[in-house]
Amino acid sequence: xxxxxxxxxxxxxxxxxxxxxxxxxxxxxxxxxxxxxxxxxxxxxxxxxxxxxxxxxxxxxxxxxxxxxxxxxxxxxxxxxxxxxxxxxxxxxxxxxxxxxxxxxxxxxxxxxxxxxxxxxxxxxxxxxxxxxxxxxxxxxxxxxxxxxxxxxxxxxxxxxxxxxxxxxxxxxxxxxxxxxxxxxxxxxxxxxxxxxxxxxxxxxxxxxxxxxxxxxxxxxxxxxxxxxxxxxx
Numbered sequence: 001x002x003x004x005x006x007x008x009x010x011x012x013x014x015x016x017x018x019x020x021x022x023x024x025x026x027x028x029x030x031x032x033x034x035x036x037x038x039x040x041x042x043x044x045x046x047x048x049x050x051x052x053x054x055x056x057x058x059x060x061x062x063x064x065x066x067x068x069x070x071x072x073x074x075x076x077x078x079x080x081x082x083x084x085x086x087x088x089x090x091x092x093x094x095x096x097x098x099x100x101x102x103x104x105x106x107x108x109x110x111x112x113x114x115x116x117x118x119x120x121x122x123x124x125x126x127x128x129x130x131x132x133x134x135x136x137x138x139x140x141x142x143x144x145x146x147x148x149x150x151x152x153x154x155x156x157x158x159x160x161x162x163x164x165x166x167x168x169x170x171x172x173x174x175x176x177x178x179x180x181x182x183x184x185x186x187x188x189x190x191x192x193x194x195x196x197x198x199x200x201x202x203x204x205x206x207x208x209x210x211x212x213x214x215x216x217x218x219x220x221x222x223x224x225x226x227x228x229x230x231x232x233x234x
Contacts, residue, residue, distance in 0.1 A: 019093045026084055046166065067116060140181065
């Protein structure tokens with residue numbers, strides 16, 4: 001929402017309600033009406049695809065750079081995937097009907113919704129390429145950095161089973177990748193929690209997709225300087 005001019009941001013703020021989520025909370029069910037859109041200030045949400053054997057595979061992640069259910073803001077009637085909180089966090093929710101009305105009233109809000117959905121689509125397409133091209137350790141590093149970006153916490157409650165499901169690999173493969181990153185001094189883990197020891201080193205270890213997604217975000221949703229900031233600068 002930092003993309004919006006002050007007047008349009010204030011138009012939305014009147015309709016927002018604070019929300020908070022714990023790990024495992026379900027924000028949307030698959031094929032359910034999109035009744036609200038959630039703008040995260042912190043936390044990370046996984047969109048998951050459930051296979052015939054019951055396995056849940058992460059298809060997409062949404063953090064503070066986008067919003068959960070935003071397709072509803074451009075008229076999509078139902079959710080395509082289940083959305084589950086992966087890293088605890090908070091933010092603001094708005095009824096879908098209110099955002100649709102705001103999009104009718106404001107070209108800037110409508111443009112924000114379209115651009116944010118483009119960012120989400122770009123992330124999804126980049127993830128498809130990433131899964132086909134890049135190694136597990138690179139993808140693991142990118143995932144941990146995404147968790148770090150989305151939270152002020154230094155440690156994350158992530159088990160190796162959860163990471164394996166997220167990355168669509170076997171648990172033994174995650175164990176080996178985690179051991180490698182730990183031996184390099186990049187991460188540490190204990191009792192179902194993991195934390196970043198060397199963010200710069202982990203950044204260098206991550207695949208190119210992290211930088212590509214960030215560049216796309218900066219292009220599609222550049223932050224506007226608020227009137228308060230402009231006044232201080234003047």
